[in-house]
Amino acid sequence: MRPHAGVRATTLVLAAVAMTMLAWLVLRLLASGGSSVPEPGWVGAAAMLFLGGGLLVAGWQVRRVRDGSPNPAVTPLRAARTLVLGQAGALTGAVLVGWYLGNVLALLPDADVESQRGRIWPFLLHALVALLLAVAGMLVQAWCRLRPRDDEDDELDRA
Template structure:
């Protein structure tokens, strides 16, 4: 499997799509009698907890992957499938965080003109906390994705091997 880092523009695109969706839902909600905006208080807490779980799993993968094979004797072996799942969770956390950051940001934008009303002020506060948790999720997802990156093997393209070839050619 050849996994690549998520590109910066994918996060930007996710934020923009989330922003448009958040604004769209807020506009629809303003014309109907249903409430789709806001975020219950447990949502940001759960989002942060999930981020810490993914970060912990990514840290375990990183510690195992960067430890020399001779020193791994005392360590618990990490299943490669678990390492791949951790990478997928990290990528998902980052993209979902970006989407939700845009979503809650769009809802905040649409409620700014109505902050004098208690209902909209409450929604804006809830969305601000949820947007902060979403930003945290995005950052932790990006960091976790980096932690899951394997160090280069000492194949023909490894910098140490290129250096050895140059030294042998010179000597």
């Protein structure tokens, strides 16, 4: 029996592309009605960095236990929750990358204006931080993956 592969990079790319297109369409529609693209809050970037750091700490603890270091605080349930949190972080990061890139695309037609060009940089920085969150989630997913036992390899060869 083949174990579940988890969240794949192609899923994250598809989620980011879909959100980019959706965000761009909605923001262009709002702009045609006279609304402007909202400014990104720096609290959002700080929260994504905090979440990514917490994910990495929790994932590292699970990885150490998986590799044989004793830690009674890391139970199988906590390890499973860390895995799910890592997957959720990866998907959230990918969707946020799409959202921020959609904002950039909505601002690009006016990029020749200095004030609009200055509004693009915070969105690009937020997209980079969201990408770091997605990478942290994928790394935690890899750290939580159990290695196959030797007897499981024999079962796979016989099938």
